[in-house]
Structures are given as C-alpha cells and as structure tokens.
Amino acid sequence: MNMTEEEEALSKATKEVEDLYHIRDTYFPPDPVDRISKLQHHSDLALQLLDSIPLEQRKSPMQRATLEYLRGKILDVFPDYRKEAEDHLSKAVKLNPSLADAWLCLGNCIWKKGDLSATKNCLSLALNKGPNKKVLCQLSMLKRKMSQGAENQVELVEESIQHAKEAITLDVKDGNSWYNLGNACLTSFFVNGAWDHSKLLNSLKAYQNAEKDERMSSNPDLYFNSATVHKYLENYQRALSGFEAAALKDPGLNAAEEVQKIVNLLDKVDSLLRGHVRAKRIAALASSLSAVNLNLSYKRVTINLLSEGPNRAVAVEGKVFFFIRSESIAPLYYLLCDSNQTCFVLSVYGVRNDVIKEGDQLTLLDPYFRDVDLSWKEKNYQFKSIRLDFFEQVLVNGKALTLQQAVRTSIYAQHKP
Secondary structure, X not given: OOHHHHHHHHHHHHHHHHHHXXXXXXXXXXXXXXXHHHHHHHHHHHHHHHHOOOHHHOOOHHHHHHHHHHHHHHHOOOOOOOHXXXXXXXXXXXXXXXXXXXXXXXXXXXXXXXXXXXXXXXXHHHHHOOOOHHHHHHHHHHHHHHHOXXXXXXXXXXXXXXXXXXXXXXXXXXXXXXXXXXXXXXXXXXXXXXXXXXXXXXXXXHHHHHHOOHHHHHOHHHHHHHXXXXXXXXXXXXXXXXXXXXXXXXXXXXXXXXXXXXXXXXXXXXXXXXXXXXHHHHHHHHHOOOXXXXXXXXXXXXXXXXXXXXXXXXXXXXXXXXXXOOOOOOOEEEEEEOOOOOEEEEEEXXXXXXXXXXXXXXXXXXXXXXXXXEEEOOEEEEEEEEEEOOHHHEEEOOEEOOHHHEOOOOOOOOOOO
C-alpha cells in the first residue's frame, strides 16, 4: 500500500468525524431519539473506517496518537459522558502531547462528568500549543459555567468576555466566536445586577454579527438567546420571531412555549385594556393618587411625557388596578393608571411577588418606557409600557422597599458544552 493510499484512509476517517460533528450541531428532529440514533449510525460508520486502517499505519506513537484521538472524538459525540471516550483521548495526549484538538476534546469529555478544574487544565494545555479560536470559545463557556454560584462570579464572567474577544481577533468572520461573545455579554448583564444596558446591546450586536456567518443559521441556540434579549428589552416582535425560528430549528428547545408565553401575556393585556378597564374605576383610582415626597432631583411627570427608552431623574405616579399573571418567573406584570387616567403596563424585576398589591400607589423612578405596537398572526397589540429593573426604582405607597422584599433575577444563555 503506497503512502497516498495510507493517507487517503486516514483522510476519509477524519472527514467522517467532521461529518459526524456537523450532524451533532445541525440535526434537531422533533424526536430527540432520532437524533441519537442518527449519531449512533454515523459514529459506527466512522469507527468502521478507523478499524479499516491497516496495521502498518498504527506503528509510530504519532500515528497511534491520531487514531486514539479520532476514536475518542467519535465516542464523545453524544451528550452524555462516556468513560471509553476519555480513555482514548487520554491515550492520545500521552502519545502526542502537542495535539491541541485532542486536549480540547478531552476537556469537553471531562466537562460532561462535571470536573470543571480538570476541564480548565485540558483547555489551558490546548491553548499552550498556539492561538486557537475553538479552544478560546470553550474556555469562555467554561468560565461562565464556573461563575455560577462562585464568589468571584463577576471576575470569571469578565474573563469569559476576554476569551471570546480573543477568539474573534483570530477570525473576525467566525460566527461561533461572535455567538459566544453574545452569551458572555448576556451573562455579564445579569451577574452585574442587570443595570448596564450597554452589555445587553453589546450582546445583541454580537448575535447579529454571528448571524452574518451562514454556518450559524443552523444554530437554534443563537436564535433562542437573541430572542431572550429582545424579550427582556420588550422588543416583543423580534422576540416572537426569534423564538419561532429557534423552535423550527430545534423542537427540543422550549422556544415554542416561549412564543406562547409572550402571546398569552399580550392577549391578557389586550383583553384587560379592552374589557376590564372601567372608566369609573380608573377615574376613582386616578383621583385618589396623592403627592409623595420625592428627592428634589426627581421631576414628577405623567406617562405621556416620557420618551422611548430610559428616563433619568423622572418619576411617574400610578395606581395598581390589576396584577397580570404570566407564566414567566420574571418580571412581574401589573396594569396601572396615572393621574391623567392613562393606562399602562408595568413590568418589574427584582421584587417579590407579594410586595405590590392591587390598589397600591406606586412611584416609578427612572422608568424605562416603551410604546408597544406590534402585529403577530394577524392580531395587533398596542399599549404603553414601563419597565423597572431594580427594587430601588419603586416606592410602594410612598415607602422604599427593603432588601427582604427584593429577589435576584438571573437569566442564563442557553448553552451546551
């Protein structure tokens, strides 16, 4: 067997492994069992190709290292941890410690059994072999995972952002690196207290750059995470279309449920504004609004004087006449009216659900205002909306809330090791 034929056998096996991982990243049938059986079928084919490589190509440590690496990578394509995959990948890096991708695969494999420090060690060793965008993206994901519940959470998430940025400098057109940066910025937004909206907007920009890479069009998590940001920003139209796209690409995600949650919320708001809002009740609530002592730096206004987006040093007084039940953990939604008898929706983050009651007078500080106007499935929704991100932004019946009345909100990006 001449050298070109030997190389061809290895090349065929390598190509089969690439195809196998392409299936893993792009094939999401309605029944997850079908996905596993397809991966099983193609991994069996790839293993057969490896087994067909003749003995004379298994003699040197380098050759054996490559074959062990490929075998381990094939076995590690499944979502669950497989010891056999770890054993082959460990052999590969012992035989040839300079195989960066083998270290990367070993790190991914060990991650599945929950040993994050050993995973970090493998990824660091992979990075020692030279700059590598795939390794940097995995390190970025790992730092976010390690940050959950850690004392140095903010620091780890900042490191995650740095790794993501480094990956982009290696290939500015790589969609996966941009997607990873989007996830890192989204996580950073929440771990830093959900106040720095530039982080949210950076996250959206990164996702938009990721979408420019055609290979990312098959990544359902990209659409899901981008829709999550839009939902938070109350860009309901974009959130709905993003979740719908994610649901079409991977029915296994809970994206269809997210669409339904938003539609249910919009329908409730619509029906309340059309049917339940009694003019007499609104007039009575509006006239019962009393002046609350405010810090001198705040200017008291009605909702019609707000501009789109954040309104600094401004306060709006409103009476709660309805708590709108929704299926989301956060935010809490209420229907209010101001002194002009104008009704609006209030969404509040960071407050326990027993703190604000119907009939309460709320003073809303630095409100984020949206004039919502969207159409979905031939139905139009229009209403005014204020969002508050922190418990410090609301006074209930003239009183500031205490820490005991607050609750921490966390939304993590969808993420698969």
